[in-house]
Amino acid sequence: MARYRDRAAAADALIGQLPDDIGDDWLVLALPRGGVPVGAPIARHLGAAFDVLILxxxxxxxxxxxxxxxxxxxxxxxxxxxxxxxxxxxxxxxxxxxxxxxxxxxxxxxxxxxRGVRPAQPLQGRKVLIVDDGMATGTTMAAAVQAVRAGGATRIAVAVPVALGDALDALRDRDLTVICPWPEAPLGGVGQAYAAFPQVPDEVVRAALEDAASGSGTAP
Structure with a gap:
């Protein structure tokens, strides 16, 4: 599979594979920092609420x-x-x-x-789509799923553009929907799946949360 141009292109790839039953009644939770430029466009596409999961x-x-x-x-x-x-x-x-x-x-x-003084989105009774820019071992995403489930989510889906090796095994038997266009990638790191993979600055995370709170939809 060809590398993604950048995280925005990876978001487009995920959008193209979202099941029809994931819509505007879902909460999109990005794992910062790298998951924010992937999750924010997905939330905009769905017209869904957006937040980050600080974990x-x-x-x-x-x-x-x-x-x-x-x-x-x-x-x-x-x-x-x-x-x-x-x-x-x-x-x-x-x-x-x-x-x-x-x-x-x-x-x-x-x-x-x-986040500053803005409260986090509640998870109780919500359908939640967790997004990151890739999975290396799966342990962080498995922990995220565990935390979201403990928070009271009624349904959970995971969307990642790439998963290395057997990383997706960490999500097996967890009653999840998993969207991953590039599973079992034979790469040495998540960054190798991208032509451009810069560090995501704190300002991008803050701006995405501010835009989500205001409903402006201009997050990266």
Whole structure:
């Protein structure tokens, strides 16, 4: 498969593969920063609400790729625990919560930087499309799905332009709709799927959220 020109072209590819039942009654959640220039055009195309999911994984001691929990904020309802792994490692929720303190602080910092005083979109009872610019291992997206489900979403879909190797295996058996035009990509990194893959600055994330809040629809 040919590389995407940039994230905007990747968004177009995803739009072309969206199922008919994903429409303006969905919430599009982008994983910042790279998912924002992909998710914002999709939300505009659908006429759907747009937001970002500010998430940090809580890695297991000695193996940070194993996610003990996914943190989206400081409250007890904003930590989605991987109970099977917690039991396996002998860690109860209180211990994981204490272990998550640095990630909770980082989520708060990013919330203030990107969102300011604007509240996040509620997830309870919503249909949610989670978007990123690619999946390398699948662990971050799996944590995002876990957090969105814990937030009360009634249906979840995932849209990524590219997934490396067996990354999509992380989403199996999770009752999801997955849209991925380039699965099992034999690449060394997500950036190799793009001709242009610049860092996404904080200003782009802030502008996308401001545009979504105002309904102007001019996000990148």
């Amino acid at each position: 940090r994984k809580v890695g297991a001691p000695g193996n940070p790729e194993l996610a003990l929990a996914a943190v989206t904020g400081p409250g007890p309802d904003q930590i989605a625990y991987n109970d099977a792994l917690c039991v396996q490692l002998g860690m109860d929720h209180a211990r994981v919560h204490a272990f998550a303190a640095p990630q909770i602080e980082e989520v708060a910092r990013r919330e203030a930087l990107w």
